Structure formats: C-alpha cells, structure tokens
Amino acid sequence: TVGAVARDVNGGLxxxxxxxxxxxxxxxxxxxxPVIGAGTFADDASCAVSCTGSGEVFxxxxxxxxxxxxxxxxxxxxxxxxxxxxxxxxxxxxEGGMITVGAEGAPVLxxxxxxxYRGYTDEEGVLWTAIHR
Amino acid sequence: MTKTLxxxxxxxxxGTVPAHQLDNESRAxxxxxxRTALRAGWKLLHAxxxxxxxxxxxxxxxxxxxxxNAGRGAVLTSAGRPEMDAAIMRGSDRAAGAVxxxxxxxxxxxxxxxVMEQSGHVLMMGKGAEAFLREVGMExxxxxxxxxxxxxxxxxxxxxxxxxxxxDIRTDADRHG
Numbered sequence: 001t002v003g004a005v006a007r008d009v010n011g012g013l014x015x016x017x018x019x020x021x022x023x024x025x026x027x028x029x030x031x032x033x034p035v036i037g038a039g040t041f042a043d044d045a046s047c048a049v050s051c052t053g054s055g056e057v058f059x060x061x062x063x064x065x066x067x068x069x070x071x072x073x074x075x076x077x078x079x080x081x082x083x084x085x086x087x088x089x090x091x092x093x094x095e096g097g098m099i100t101v102g103a104e105g106a107p108v109l110x111x112x113x114x115x116x117y118r119g120y121t122d123e124e125g126v127l128w129t130a131i132h133r
Numbered sequence: 134m135t136k137t138l139x140x141x142x143x144x145x146x147x148g149t150v151p152a153h154q155l156d157n158e159s160r161a162x163x164x165x166x167x168r169t170a171l172r173a174g175w176k177l178l179h180a181x182x183x184x185x186x187x188x189x190x191x192x193x194x195x196x197x198x199x200x201x202n203a204g205r206g207a208v209l210t211s212a213g214r215p216e217m218d219a220a221i222m223r224g225s226d227r228a229a230g231a232v233x234x235x236x237x238x239x240x241x242x243x244x245x246x247x248v249m250e251q252s253g254h255v256l257m258m259g260k261g262a263e264a265f266l267r268e269v270g271m272e273x274x275x276x277x278x279x280x281x282x283x284x285x286x287x288x289x290x291x292x293x294x295x296x297x298x299x300x301d302i303r304t305d306a307d308r309h310g
Contacts, residue, residue, distance in 0.1 A: 001144075001146045001147075001202055001203060002143070002145050002146060002192055002195035002196065002202070002203040003143065003144050004141065004143045004144075004170070004174060004187070004188040004191035005142050005188060006139070006141045006142075006185075006187040006188045007137060007138075007139055007140045007141075007184055008137075008139055008178055008181070008182065008183050008184040009136045009137060009139055009178070010137070010183075011137040012183055012185075012223070012224060012225050013223075013225075014187070014188045014221070014222065014223050014224060015188060015220075015221070015222050015224075016188040016189055016192045016220065016221040016222075016242050016245070017192070017220050017242075018192050018195070018217070018218070018219035018220075018240075018241050018245075019146075019207070019217065019218050019219070020202045020203055020204075020206075020207025020208040020209075020216070020217055020279075020284075021202075021207075021208060021216060021217075022208060023208040023287045023288055023291050024208075024209070024210065024288055024291040024292060024295070025208075025210050025211065025216075026210065027211065027212045027216060027234075028216075028234060029210075030218055030258070033220060034218040034219060034232060034256060035220070035231070036220060036229045036255060036256070040221070040229075040231070042184075042222040042224035042227070042229075043224050043227055044224035044225050045224075048184070048188075048222070048224055050144065052144055052147045053148075095147070096147040097144060098144075099142040099144050101141075101142055103137070104137065105140075106140060107140050107141070108142075109142055111147050113147050113149075114149055114151060115152070116144055116145075116146070116147040116149060117144060117145030117146055117163055117166075117167060118142070118144045118145070118167070119168065120141060120142040121139075121140070121141045121142075121171055121178075123139075125175055125179060127168050127171045127172070127175070129163075129167040129168055129171070131149055131152075131163055131164075
C-alpha cells in the first residue's frame with residue numbers, strides 16, 4: 001500500500017491511497033485503502049489521512065475519520081491524536097501506520113509495527129525519508 | 134487569502150523488510166523511490182498547485198515503482214493476478230473517488246480521480262468500474278504489466294505454506310507486500 005497527504009499554499013488538504021492488498025488474498029477482498037473514512041480521508045476543517053496495514057481493523061474502527069473527528073472536536077492536537085490512535089489500533093490487532101497533515105504544522109507519520117516506508121518535505125522543501133524506527 | 138506553508142508526506146506501506154534483511158543496495162533503492170515521489174508532489178505544491186494534484190502525482194510515482202505494493206509491483210491474489218484498490222479525497226468539499234478490485238489502469242489513483250470527477254459516484258468496483266474507465270478513455274494494460282517475479286515468488290511461497298498447513302511465519306513484507 002502507498003499513500004500521500006498534502007496541504008497547498010491556500011490551506012487546501014488532500015489524501016490519496018493505492019494498494020494491491022496483501023499476498024494471496026482471496027479475490028474480491030477489499031481492504032481499507034479505497035474505503036473513505038477508513039484508509040483515506042480529507043477535510044480542510046481537520047486533516048488529511050492515508051493509512052496502511054491490517055485493512056479489516058482500519059475499516060471497522062473507521063481509522064482516518066476517527067482521527068479527523070478527534071482533531072475537529074478539539075480533543076487532541078494532530079500529533080497526539082495520531083500517536084494515541086495508532087497505539088489503540090495496534091492493541092486491537094490493527095498493525096500498520098498512518099500519515100496525516102493538518103491546516104498548519106508539519107506532517108505526522110506514525111506506525112505501530114517494525115517499520116514503514118515513509119517520507120515528508122519540510123517547509124524549505126528538504127526531503128526526509130525513512131524505513132525502520 | 135493568506136498563504137499557508139505547503140506540506141507533503143508519503144508512505145510506501147507498513148510491511149517493511151526487516152532491517153537485517155535489507156542490504157544497502159535495496160535500502161538505497163527504497164529511499165530513492167520515496168524521494169522520487171516526494172519530488173513529484175513537492176514540485177506541484179511549490180508551484181502553487183492544489184493539494185489534490187500533489188497527492189496524485191506522489192502516489193502515481195509510487196505506483197510506477199515496482200518496489201511498492203501498488204500499481205506496477207502490486208501483490209497477487211490467491212488466484213494469481215493483481216486486484217487493485219485506490220482512493221483520493223479533497224478536503225475543501227470532501228469530494229472523493231475510489232476504485233476497488235480493478236486491473237488495467239496503469240495508475241489506479243488516476244482511476245479513482247476519474248470516478249470522483251466524472252462518474253457522479255464515490256466508490257466503483259470490479260467490472261463495472263473497468264467499463265466506466267474504458268468509457269472515459271482510460272488506457273488499460275495487461276495483468277502482466279503489473280506482475281513482478283518477486284511478487285510471484287511471494288505468492289508461490291504462501292500457497293505452498295497453506296497447502297502444507299504450516300503456521301504463517303511470514304514477515305510483514307511478505308504478508309502485506
């Protein structure tokens with residue numbers, strides 16, 4: 001699974017996710033990637049999110065919409081909410097990660113497993129990439 | 134309208150090859166694939182393009198890279214062929230498009246955007262989605278374009294394991310591609 005989240009110069013947010021699923025999956029099985037509010041979500045009033053991992057769990061817990069709701073309701077800041085949520089999902093066999101960006105501030109990249117291929121650009125456009133912790 | 138600082142983040146999946154199994158050449162290839170995607174998205178953001186264009190450009194770059202499980206290099210189903218899913222969403226009006234269970238469009242994320250912009254729907258799946266995408270002029274490639282020897286080997290390994298009844302000890306990378 002691959003994904004991207006972005007904020008443009010006008011403050012607009014967007015998210016995209018794309019996947020082949022998992023090796024030897026049953027034909028017809030669909031994970032969270034194409035399910036809006038599970039693996040992919042964007043709302044300028046909260047954040048843009050793309051997820052990767054145990055799709056069935058991310059669907060059942062509407063992972064990306066849950067993150068956006070916690071931010072929109074003002075309960076938690078984006079980075080706190082993302083860290084807490086990915087840990088909660090991990091406790092429910094939801095192994096994987098999520099990337100997210102809000103109306104301001106740096107992108108947030110979190111995961112609860114051995115690693116996640118990931119990267120982001122800082123405000124000067126410097127590219128940062130990583131694989132393991 | 135006040136200008137905000139643009140930002141971009143990407144992921145290439147959370148099922149990584151364990152650190153001790155990743156040789157320097159592979160590690161470098163993954164980092165370069167991630168940087169290529171970041172450049173594709175950042176170039177647009179820096180030029181003032183909408184976030185939607187930036188995320189699509191970044192994901193297309195990852196779909197074109199056989200290292201990552203999407204588009205070319207997608208994993209194979211137990212029936213031995215790729216079935217791809219993708220979604221895209223814009224935060225200003227919550228416009229969204231998604232495809233599930235398709236095989237043919239080089240970039241499934243582009244197919245998702247066509248669903249968003251031209252179908253009147255949010256999510257389309259399987260043969261119906263493929264028929265719509267052909268109608269709107271999307272190019273279709275054979276399943277062989279998407280398949281790689283690495284994914285075929287991972288599939289054969291898993292099918293043999295299932296046949297033998299051995300426990301699933303796959304790494305994240307093999308399980309999640």
